[in-house]
Amino acid sequence: MFDNIISVLPEIQIAFGETLYMLVITVGFAVLLGLPLGTILYYSRPGSVIKAPILNALLNGIVNLIRSFPFLILMVAIIPITRLIVGTSIGTTAATVPMVIGAVPYFARFVEQSLLEVNRGIIEAAESMGANHFQIIWKVLFSEARSGIASSITIITVSFLSYSAVAGMVGGGGIGDFAIRYGYYRYQMDVMIFTIVIIIIFVQILQFTGNYFVRKLDKRL
Amino acid sequence: MIVLNDVSKTFDTPSGPLQAIVSASLEIEKSDIYGIIGFSGAGKSTLLRTINLLEKPDKGTVLLEGDDLTQLPRQQLLKKRMKTAMVFQHFNLLTNRTVFNNVSLPLEISGYPKKQRKERILECLEIVDLLDKVNEYPTKLSGGQKQRVAIARALANNPKVLLCDEPTSAVDPQTKESILYYLKQINEKLGITIVIVTHEMNVVKSICHKVAVMEKGTIVEKFHMNDKSYKPLTNISKILLGESNPVIESEVVYV
Numbered sequence: 001m002f003d004n005i006i007s008v009l010p011e012i013q014i015a016f017g018e019t020l021y022m023l024v025i026t027v028g029f030a031v032l033l034g035l036p037l038g039t040i041l042y043y044s045r046p047g048s049v050i051k052a053p054i055l056n057a058l059l060n061g062i063v064n065l066i067r068s069f070p071f072l073i074l075m076v077a078i079i080p081i082t083r084l085i086v087g088t089s090i091g092t093t094a095a096t097v098p099m100v101i102g103a104v105p106y107f108a109r110f111v112e113q114s115l116l117e118v119n120r121g122i123i124e125a126a127e128s129m130g131a132n133h134f135q136i137i138w139k140v141l142f143s144e145a146r147s148g149i150a151s152s153i154t155i156i157t158v159s160f161l162s163y164s165a166v167a168g169m170v171g172g173g174g175i176g177d178f179a180i181r182y183g184y185y186r187y188q189m190d191v192m193i194f195t196i197v198i199i200i201i202f203v204q205i206l207q208f209t210g211n212y213f214v215r216k217l218d219k220r221l
Numbered sequence: 222m223i224v225l226n227d228v229s230k231t232f233d234t235p236s237g238p239l240q241a242i243v244s245a246s247l248e249i250e251k252s253d254i255y256g257i258i259g260f261s262g263a264g265k266s267t268l269l270r271t272i273n274l275l276e277k278p279d280k281g282t283v284l285l286e287g288d289d290l291t292q293l294p295r296q297q298l299l300k301k302r303m304k305t306a307m308v309f310q311h312f313n314l315l316t317n318r319t320v321f322n323n324v325s326l327p328l329e330i331s332g333y334p335k336k337q338r339k340e341r342i343l344e345c346l347e348i349v350d351l352l353d354k355v356n357e358y359p360t361k362l363s364g365g366q367k368q369r370v371a372i373a374r375a376l377a378n379n380p381k382v383l384l385c386d387e388p389t390s391a392v393d394p395q396t397k398e399s400i401l402y403y404l405k406q407i408n409e410k411l412g413i414t415i416v417i418v419t420h421e422m423n424v425v426k427s428i429c430h431k432v433a434v435m436e437k438g439t440i441v442e443k444f445h446m447n448d449k450s451y452k453p454l455t456n457i458s459k460i461l462l463g464e465s466n467p468v469i470e471s472e473v474v475y476v
Binding site: 119121122124125126127128129130131132135139140143144146147217218219220221 | 273275298299300301302303305306307309311313314315316317318326327329330331358360378384
């Protein structure tokens with residue numbers, strides 16, 4: 001009764017590998033670029049640490065602009081950019097380009113939100129000690145907001161696991177794409193269910209790991 | 222030591238400009254415990270925060286040991302701030318750092334030699350009798366203990382001035398007594414100048430040498446607490462100097 005599944009196991013393995021690849025690149029870039037972006041968004045907010053209303057309005061505008069795109073449309077709309085960056089618009093690597101572009105502003109918003117939860121008085125205390133901006137960000141903001149940031153990384157990882165399925169549209173591969181091809185187009189219900197079970201287990205592991213780190217990092221309780 | 226000269230500060234609020242400080246002048250001498258008292262909204266915290274330029278005055282000069290802070294380049298201002306430590310009403314400790322690492326923060330900021338940090342941190346914690354809480358996180362501490370950590374943290378960089386913004390307003394009366402005790406000790410033993418903003422008469426009575434009374438952004442009077450010949454002008458000063466004897470007296474704490 002598991003014939004269908006057994007015959008596609010090697011393909012599931014490849015698809016899962018592609019998903020991991022897309023996720024690692026997407027989340028990696030989201031953190032690398034979104035963390036500074038979110039920090040600048042927070043830092044330059046009206047009434048925050050520095051006065052830079054024009055910079056803030058500009059970055060806010062860009063973040064909102066990208067966040068307005070439904071992911072599927074973003075993916076198609078930026079095909080020329082994708083081609084420019086990775087040389088092709090088809091395949092797993094090509095799919096990571098719109099994923100990264102979507103994830104960076106998304107994560108930046110999360111970072112901004114986490115930093116907003118840091119007690120303003122603590123930042124003031126650091127200022128009163130003569131801390132420069134780098135020290136305030138590094139030693140105070142990131143230290144106090146670290147569990148919020150860890151929780152945001154978990155959320156975007158799970159979200160972009162879901163977006164990676166859409167990446168199948170541009171031949172991106174991955175486990176979601178696989179489920180659509182076999183389960184939906186070929187009516188192999190058992191394969192569909194098996195794939196969904198894998199995805200569910202994967203999400204549970206991600207969430208469990210994320211929660212573990214959030215608890216570890218948070219000393220408020 | 223500290224001279225505020227004709228300092229003014231206006232805030233833009235949604236309901237129009239708010240004059241927080243109106244041409245205030247103040248002179249604080251070395252080793253003073255100087256009280257700034259007034260009702261809430263009188264501008265006392267804002268005035269205190271102009272001393273380390275956390276609040277930049279619109280007008281006037283802030284002299285710290287002869288240097289006008291309003292004219293200093295940022296790098297030098299940051300250096301000055303390392304020597305004017307601050308203690309807050311709500312402690313403002315880092316929740317994700319242990320007591321030890323909280324006291325370490327100002328040393329990290331000032332670039333204190335790494336090898337001597339541990340020794341310095343323990344010295345400061347010893348002054349406030351908290352050596353038994355070195356590895357605790359702030360959430361585990363009582364309000365009074367948190368404020369003592371904050372005091373230890375403020376002492377870390379050997380400051381010349383301690384700016385205290387309502388340091389006893391968030392703790393219970395007994396703890397208040399102990400916090401005031403430590404502040405007094407620090408002033409007497411280390412010779413650190415203390416400026417203390419409060420709305421509590423008993424705080425001023427128990428530790429301040431000199432006091433300024435603020436009303437609506439203006440310093441309405443200044444006097445020595447032991448000046449017997451001084452004729453008080455406001456209700457606050459009358460109470461402070463013991464001319465009238467209202468209910469507030471009942472909770473006076475003597476150290």
